[in-house]
Amino acid sequence: MRLPFDRVAWLAALLALAACTTTRPLPSAEPVPLLLISVDALRVDYLDRGDTPNLDRLAQQGVRADWMNPSYPALTFPNHFTLVTGLRPDHHGVVHNTMREEGLGAFRVADLAAVGDGRWWRAAPVWIEAEKAGMRTAVWAWPGGAAEIDGVRPTRWVPYNPDIGPARRIQDVVRWLQEPAATRPRFVALYLEQVDNAGHDFGPDAPQTRAAVREVDAAIGMLVGALERSRTLDRVNLVLVSDHGMAAVESGNVVTVEDIVPMEDAAVVSIGQSVGISPRAGRTEVVEARVLGRHDHYQCWRKGELPPRWHYGSNPRVPAIVCQMDEGWDALPAVDAAKRKPGTTRGSHGYDPALPSMRAMFIARGPAFRKGVRLAAFDNVDVYPLMTRLLHLHTPDNDGDIAPLLPALAPAGGSTD
Ligand code: AMP
Ligand code: ZN
Numbered sequence: 001m002r003l004p005f006d007r008v009a010w011l012a013a014l015l016a017l018a019a020c021t022t023t024r025p026l027p028s029a030e031p032v033p034l035l036l037i038s039v040d041a042l043r044v045d046y047l048d049r050g051d052t053p054n055l056d057r058l059a060q061q062g063v064r065a066d067w068m069n070p071s072y073p074a075l076t077f078p079n080h081f082t083l084v085t086g087l088r089p090d091h092h093g094v095v096h097n098t099m100r101e102e103g104l105g106a107f108r109v110a111d112l113a114a115v116g117d118g119r120w121w122r123a124a125p126v127w128i129e130a131e132k133a134g135m136r137t138a139v140w141a142w143p144g145g146a147a148e149i150d151g152v153r154p155t156r157w158v159p160y161n162p163d164i165g166p167a168r169r170i171q172d173v174v175r176w177l178q179e180p181a182a183t184r185p186r187f188v189a190l191y192l193e194q195v196d197n198a199g200h201d202f203g204p205d206a207p208q209t210r211a212a213v214r215e216v217d218a219a220i221g222m223l224v225g226a227l228e229r230s231r232t233l234d235r236v237n238l239v240l241v242s243d244h245g246m247a248a249v250e251s252g253n254v255v256t257v258e259d260i261v262p263m264e265d266a267a268v269v270s271i272g273q274s275v276g277i278s279p280r281a282g283r284t285e286v287v288e289a290r291v292l293g294r295h296d297h298y299q300c301w302r303k304g305e306l307p308p309r310w311h312y313g314s315n316p317r318v319p320a321i322v323c324q325m326d327e328g329w330d331a332l333p334a335v336d337a338a339k340r341k342p343g344t345t346r347g348s349h350g351y352d353p354a355l356p357s358m359r360a361m362f363i364a365r366g367p368a369f370r371k372g373v374r375l376a377a378f379d380n381v382d383v384y385p386l387m388t389r390l391l392h393l394h395t396p397d398n399d400g401d402i403a404p405l406l407p408a409l410a411p412a413g414g415s416t417d
């Protein structure tokens, strides 16, 4: 675990941001950039703990949702791609953080070659649509941002790098937004993973997780401060989201994948909370007889028979059988289960998206948005049609619906050129 607070880096970032203050404000005739920021695993009730003064201020000056529902499975890659495509994971094809496809091989988030390979990303995210419409875009580590999709890439993209902290990422974004119109991106996406890391290592209620929330909130405060000083804050539409929440997992709450299904009968394609099982040739009946149905701490279905509210199971990348762990339980190989330190608490997500612990945040501020609006909960597929509206893009068919977000839009209807 890295130090959540590196004072030297902060001071350097603050000085660098202060140096940006002489930049002229964006003339009002210029298009308003859209900045999308994801704070991975910022569970919506983290906003009620007194750790987020800067997010609170943005919400007061703009809009926040009671909460946002993640899509199934409540994991990082599927939901980040859903946020920027408006498609459920079953429809955009990033069906899990760990996947297999015949002919393509295996996908894992830690495999940067696979993460940057456009063949895994079969839908066009909003930055690709924007580039095709002649806009410049910039993407900092957002899943999919490093891939060429439909032969197109963002004008600028920075690959995921855990060694670069939130303050330095924010500095890059501020610099981009303060460029002259000739090079300034119209759409920027930024990804921040620090809250997710701490939540996994220590659990959602740990002081370390709260410290990570405060660190990220302070970095967002630096962004707002820099935009305020350069009088650009009111000429940017900010949308801040998370991908899912986080649930506490006690160290003993582990089911071993070998107990779910013997390895000689099936390949276990994904582990964790949403477990994908692919029976070996001739073993389907044996495996189904063993795993389908309810068990202590998990339940398994054939892919075509999953609960309809999860909108999941038709994609060829979803393995034949899916087992869903109960909240607070993980499925791990025995070797990894043995490494769990007894008596400790960790955190996991990937549980039923309808659980309160999986709820994500949505905050928006800028000229397109009303001030002081509180929206009822909506699904994260609905963020995409909001973004295409703000960018005046043609909106390809998707699973989202802008209707729940319309009360958030200023009278101009979000048409902020
Ligand atoms: P999860 O396993 O769902 O908690 O995924 C979160 C992790 O995904 C982060 O801690 C990173 O390690 C990894 N990650 C997030 N974004 C990217 C990216 N763009 N490229 C590669 N890895 C990423
Ligand atoms: Zn995540």
Ligand code: ZN
Pocket (backbone or CB within 6 Å): 041, 076, 196, 197, 200, 349
């Ligand atoms: Zn995570």
